Amino acid sequence: MSQEIESRIRAALRPVAPSEDFSKKLLARVIADQPAHPKPRRLPSASARPLMWWLTASLAACLILVVGVQQHLEQQRLQQSGLEARRQVVEALRMTSQKLNLAYEAVKNQSTSLSDEKSGV
Amino acid sequence: MNDGALDPLDYELAKARLGERTALAVLVQAHQRAVYSLALRMLGTRDLAEDLTQDVFMQLNGNLKAIESNKHLGFWLRRVTTNRAIDQLRRRSRLQITSLEDEQPFFSAEDDADPLLQRHLRDLLSDLSPQARAVLLLRFQEDLDPTDIAQTLDMPINTVKSHLKRSLETMREKSLGMQSARCEDSST
Amino acid sequence: MRKHTLSVIFALLAPALAWAAPNPKLAMPEFAGLAQKATESVTITLDPALLAMAGRFLDGNDPQDAATQEVLKGLRGIYVRSYTFDKDSAYQQADIDAVRAQLSAPGWNRLVETHSRKSRADVDIYIMIDNNQAIGLALIASEPRQFTIVNIIGAIDLDKLHKLEGQFGVPKLDVDLSKTPAPGPPKK
Numbered sequence: 019m020s021q022e023i024e025s026r027i028r029a030a031l032r033p034v035a036p037s038e039d040f041s042k043k044l045l046a047r048v049i050a051d052q053p054a055h056p057k058p059r060r061l062p063s064a065s066a067r068p069l070m071w072w073l074t075a076s077l078a079a080c081l082i083l084v085v086g087v088q089q090h091l092e093q094q095r096l097q098q099s100g101l102e103a104r105r106q107v108v109e110a111l112r113m114t115s116q117k118l119n120l121a122y123e124a125v126k127n128q129s130t131s132l133s134d135e136k137s138g139v
Numbered sequence: 140m141n142d143g144a145l146d147p148l149d150y151e152l153a154k155a156r157l158g159e160r161t162a163l164a165v166l167v168q169a170h171q172r173a174v175y176s177l178a179l180r181m182l183g184t185r186d187l188a189e190d191l192t193q194d195v196f197m198q199l200n201g202n203l204k205a206i207e208s209n210k211h212l213g214f215w216l217r218r219v220t221t222n223r224a225i226d227q228l229r230r231r232s233r234l235q236i237t238s239l240e241d242e243q244p245f246f247s248a249e250d251d252a253d254p255l256l257q258r259h260l261r262d263l264l265s266d267l268s269p270q271a272r273a274v275l276l277l278r279f280q281e282d283l284d285p286t287d288i289a290q291t292l293d294m295p296i297n298t299v300k301s302h303l304k305r306s307l308e309t310m311r312e313k314s315l316g317m318q319s320a321r322c323e324d325s326s327t
Numbered sequence: 328m329r330k331h332t333l334s335v336i337f338a339l340l341a342p343a344l345a346w347a348a349p350n351p352k353l354a355m356p357e358f359a360g361l362a363q364k365a366t367e368s369v370t371i372t373l374d375p376a377l378l379a380m381a382g383r384f385l386d387g388n389d390p391q392d393a394a395t396q397e398v399l400k401g402l403r404g405i406y407v408r409s410y411t412f413d414k415d416s417a418y419q420q421a422d423i424d425a426v427r428a429q430l431s432a433p434g435w436n437r438l439v440e441t442h443s444r445k446s447r448a449d450v451d452i453y454i455m456i457d458n459n460q461a462i463g464l465a466l467i468a469s470e471p472r473q474f475t476i477v478n479i480i481g482a483i484d485l486d487k488l489h490k491l492e493g494q495f496g497v498p499k500l501d502v503d504l505s506k507t508p509a510p511g512p513p514k515k
Contacts, residue, residue, distance in 0.1 A: 023310050024279070030257055031280040032247035033176035040189050041171060048167055048196045049160045095157055103153075103373065103381035108391070110371045110405045111398060114477045115488060117468040121450040124441035145400070149379035156376065208375030208403070 148209035156203050163203075167196055170213065173281065174220050179245065180264060180276050181224035191227070195220050217281060218291045221273040228269040259313040263306060270294065274302040351434075351455040351463020352404060353478045356425045361410050361418055369475075371407040378402060394487075401482030409475040418474055423467060426476055430465055447471050454483075461485075 035041075148169055154162035174195055179188035198219060199206075206212045246257045264272055270292065277288045285303065289296040362368045373381065382399055385392040412418065430437070430453045438452045448470045455463035464485075466477040 020307065020311065023307065023314055026253060026256055027260060027279045027310065028282070030246045030253075030260055031176075031180070031276065033172040033280060034179070034244050034247055035172050036175040036189065036192065040175075040192075041168075044171060044193055044196060045164050045167055047193060048200060049164055051197070051200050092157070092159055096154060096159065099153070099157055100380050100384040103377045104384040106371045106373055107378065107381040107385075107399065107405065108395060109369070110373065110407045110477070111395060111488070113369070113407060113409060113475060114466065114479070117450055117466055117475055117477065118452075118485070118488060120443060120446060120448045120468060121439055121441045121452060123446070124443040124448075124450065125439065127443065127445070128441075145379055145382060146375070147379075149375045150383055153376040153380035206376075210375070 146209045148212075152203075152206060152209055152212060156206075163200075166209075166212065169209075170216050171196070173213070174216050176280060177217065177220045177276055178224060180280065181221065181269070181272060182227060183265075187227070191220065191223055194223065214287075214291065217277065217283075221277065221292060225269040225273060256314070259310065263309055263313070266309075267302075267306065271302040271306060274299050275306050278303055351465075351478075351480050353406070353426060353429050353465060353476075355406060355408055355476070355478070358408060358410065358422070361422055364412060364417055365410040366413045367409075367411040369407060369409040371405065373405040375403050378405065398484065398487050401484075402479060404478070404480035406478040406480075407475070409473065411473045413472070415471040417472065420469070423469070423474060423476070426465075426467065435463075435465065 036044075148166065151162040151165045151169075155166055171192065175188055175192045178191040178195075179185065182188055182191060195216060199212075199216070202215070206215055245261070264275070267275065273292055274288055274294075277283045277291060278285075283291065285296055285299045288294070288299045292299070358368075378399060382396065385396050385399075387393050387396060410418065429435075434455045434457075435453045436456070438454045439450075440452075441450045442448075443450075448468060450466065450468045453465040454461050455465075461483045462481065464477070464479040464483045466475070468475040468477075
């Protein structure tokens with residue numbers, strides 16, 4: 019009876035997913051973690067619009083370049099960190115193995131001495 | 140205890156600690172269900188649960204470097220979620236679980252779901268103290284053993300066991316009541 | 328020559344240690360004073376996330392990397408502190424006592440305590456066992472001009488670890504670990 023109730027409670031309390039809308043917003047918010055967006059500016063005057071268009075296009079191109087560079091730097095950082103972690107693992111295991119070797123050697127030498135004593139050497 | 144298999148999310152954690160956003164997204168997606176469900180069943184309403192879930196993950200952003208493994212991450216998220224929920228509930232008089240049938244479900248939708256059990260469970264959750272509620276959820280939603288629950292909530296293990304015992308006794312009594320009601324229904 | 332296999336020693340110890348305490352991770356002191364005196368110091372802190380990352384950068388086609396991958400399976404942390412000095416007795420045993428004190432806590436069992444007159448090295452190896460499986464290893468090696476502390480968390484295979492010696496340029500020791508020996512006298 020007790021186990022049955024517990025399993026039914028467990029089944030009822032299986033985790034439920036939040037709404038898809040919330041999930042998307044949550045992901046976006048956590049990843050961005052940006053400060054509040056600046057207020058939108060007034061539209062520029064008609065005479066300044068062609069210049070603004072070029073400026074906007076240049077800015078967009080710069081943004082794409084920056085994102086690309088950022089991704090490249092992230093990949094580089096990941097690569098460096100991964101290789102450093104690998105180096106540390108190898109070093110740690112090498113040192114451990116070396117110290118184990120000291121212990122094994124001591125045990126072996128002790129065993130050899132005991133055998134020699136027994137055989138009257 | 141350790142079956143030797145590496146947790147692939149450990150690698151995502153390592154990447155997230157380096158600032159990789161896609162890795163952070165993977166971790167959020169892996170854990171949001173558990174965090175949201177805990178928040179929902181602790182606080183009772185979807186809005187409050189969503190707010191708490193967001194707060195917990197925003198807090199994670201600033202604490203990522205201190206998280207050592209995906210398992211540690213799970214522990215940290217459960218601990219922060221339950222502690223923040225308990226703090227919020229202390230400021231309110233009573234848990235109010237609003238009807239969510241038209242929105243997001245409060246309980247898991249199983250083919251053989253027992254609406255009567257769910258109602259009793261909802262009543263139980265409403266009646267329990269925040270700490271007892273957290274114990275029940277960590278045990279039956281998160282499948283933690285009493286030792287882990289005690290560690291998560293900084294609670295003596297005997298207190299954890301006591302809460303569980305009382306909650307289960309209450310559910311058992313209600314279940315017996317349910318069974319009697321069913322027998323009467325079928326006999327009439 | 329009496330031959331030992333550590334796996335048999337584990338099997339002998341395991342029933343007595345079935346009650347083993349939970350946490351095999353040692354709290355490593357800062358050793359700030361010693362680090363200043365040392366000519367070389369090594370500090371390695373590899374939590375599960377970093378181990379997972381390291382695993383991704385090991386090449387299975389390389390024999391050394393493949394052997395390392397084998398050892399890493401089931402490991403949840405590797406922590407090393409090692410200090411080398413330019414003269415004998417530059418450090419005191421008291422410097423290591425903070426670590427030794429933790430190894431007298433329930434769950435830790437001294438597997439072997441060795442002293443070599445040839446190399447003037449003392450090596451103590453401790454094991455933590457839970458459910459008949461080694462879940463932690465602590466090794467303290469004291470040499471005249473160096474001391475090393477190693478703490479490994481997870482499912483440790485000492486045979487595999489020992490076999491790495493041939494991979495890392497450490498001379499291979501002719502000790503047969505594959506045959507079952509007669510158990511040695513109990514150590515105090």
